[in-house]
Each structure stands twice: as structure tokens, then as C-alpha cells.
Amino acid sequence: MAHELEHKALAQYLDSQNLKHTKQRDVILAVFLEAKGHITGEDLYRRVRAKHKNIGQTTVYRTMKLLCDAGLATEHNFNDGATRYEIKHEHHDHLVCVRCGKIIEFQCEKIEEAQKIVAQDYRFLILRHRHELYGHCENCRER
């Protein structure tokens, strides 16, 4: 099975919370992992549906929430009216192309540092942040 590690992680989480191991959860996790990233709830549902006609939208949303809790997924919102899910991995922010929709991840230590200083100045405790740069990607900027 592909993505064995992730399926194992899910199983462990389910056990630890006394939740049940169902085939829907497996299927949704598999489809989510195949999609590779930044997929909307709707889109994910469509893909799940394509292979498993009897899985409901509700279950997709509930399962994605579960995967977030389990630390396998994270939620994002890029102002297009849909929640997107990505596979959880090291911290990063996003460049979002408003023409083609491409989403590029970036990391910038200078920004992280500067944020900490800002927070200190305001005696603010940062729990999370959201940082997105919207514009035209390399391919779209010439148009």
C-alpha cells in the first residue's frame, strides 16, 4: 500500500482516541495523499466520489477535520471561498498566483525572526500566523 506511514499514523491516532477504523477514512486519506496538496474540500469530495460513489460529502469534511487533528493535514484559505487542505510538513508560507492559481511554498527565516520581534514589541504571544503573497507567477507575469 502506498503511504503506509501515513496510514499507520492515522491508525495510531484512531486508537489513541478510541475512534473507529473505517474504510471511508482509509479511502479519504488515500485520495488526499494522492492529490499532493492544496486541494479544496469540494474537489477532494469529487475525487473520492469518482472512485467510491457511496461516500458522502459530510464524511469527507469530517474526515479532513480528523486528519487535521491527527496532525496529518492542515487547513488553508486563500480568499477564494474554499478551504484547502495540504499534507502537513515543515512550516512555510505561500505565494499564490492570481492568474493561474498556482501555489508556491516558501520559507524565510528573516520573516520569522522579524515576526517574533513585532510580537515582543506588542507583548503579544503568537500561536500561529498566516502569510500569503498574491500576484503573478513567473509564467503569468509576462502576459
Added chain:
Amino acid sequence: MAHELEHKALAQYLDSQNLKHTKQRDVILAVFLEAKGHITGEDLYRRVRAKHKNIGQTTVYRTMKLLCDAGLATEHNFNDGATRYEIKHEHHDHLVCVRCGKIIEFQCEKIEEAQKIVAQDYRFLILRHRHELYGHCENCRER
């Protein structure tokens, strides 16, 4: 009249676009300016309603869109399911307290610089950005 400058700016914009000067638009602008900042569409509607029972929600939303186009307001979204409007002024980002809801504005030149460098690295043209730090404000962090 309070906020004469802004009302004049609105009048100019309306003229320039061949749009009409209505009392609803004046009232909504006045209530928006009084509110001072980060007010949701819903809340704004409630406040407008309190004084002018015959102004519809639709008109409030349409007018806020207009004020954004006119450069008097800007839209923001802090992940609480509502669009907020603030009086347009110099560029800044936000600290959002997830306990009390307080919104603090900040400016950080280092972050702005670093963003430009990131964009260069990806040959990306930034049109706008969104940067929010979520956490506990000075008053709420002790709790």
C-alpha cells in the same frame, strides 16, 4: 458635518464614475467612519439599521464595495467567517487576539523587504499580501 474630507472624496468618486449621490451612501459612509475600524458587514448593517430602519442589507454591502473601489475602505478577513472593513490608510499588517478579538495594526519594514526578496527568488510579481499573526494579546496572555 464630521468627516467632511471623506464625504467629499466619495462625492468626487461618484461624479467621476457617473454614479448617483444618494442619502443611503452618505449614511453608510458616515456610520462606517464613526465605527473606526475592522467592522464586519453584518455589524455595520446593524448599526446603519439602528438609525435608519429603511436601509437594506444589500445596500450596505453594495456601498462598502463602492467605498473600497473609491479608495476609502479596504476589506479584510480574519478567519472568523466575516469580512471586515477598515478605513483605508497607510499599509500595515495585523495582530489578531484569538481570545478577546482585539486587532492591532503593525508595520515592519524588515518584513516588507524580506518579502520582496522572496518574490524575486521565485520571479514572482507581488500585487498584494496578507499577513496576520494570531495569538494572545498583552491582556489575554496571562489568563
Added chain:
DNA sequence: ATAGATGCAAATGTTTTGCAGGAAA
């Protein structure tokens, strides 16, 4: 006179909830 604005009600679109039936432990 006429382009544009208004307000109601209904639609929108994504996500969530109630609930009765089903599956896992």
C-alpha cells in the same frame, strides 16, 4: 426621461448539523 439605485425575497456556495440506520469494537 432615463440611467442608475434601492430593498425585498430568493439564491448562492461551502460547510455543518440532526437524525435514523449501520458498522466497528
Added chain:
DNA sequence: TTTCCTGCAAAACATTTGCATCTAT
């Protein structure tokens, strides 16, 4: 056999749209 899940339909919710009417120019 009990606790948890599922899927459907309906609700939620902020915002937008259709449309007939009204108003500023």
C-alpha cells in the same frame, strides 16, 4: 451490544443576485 460512524436532507451563514420599483440627474 454499545459506542461510534455514516449519509442523506436540511440548516447555517455571510454575501450576492433577480427584479420590480423608485430616485437622482
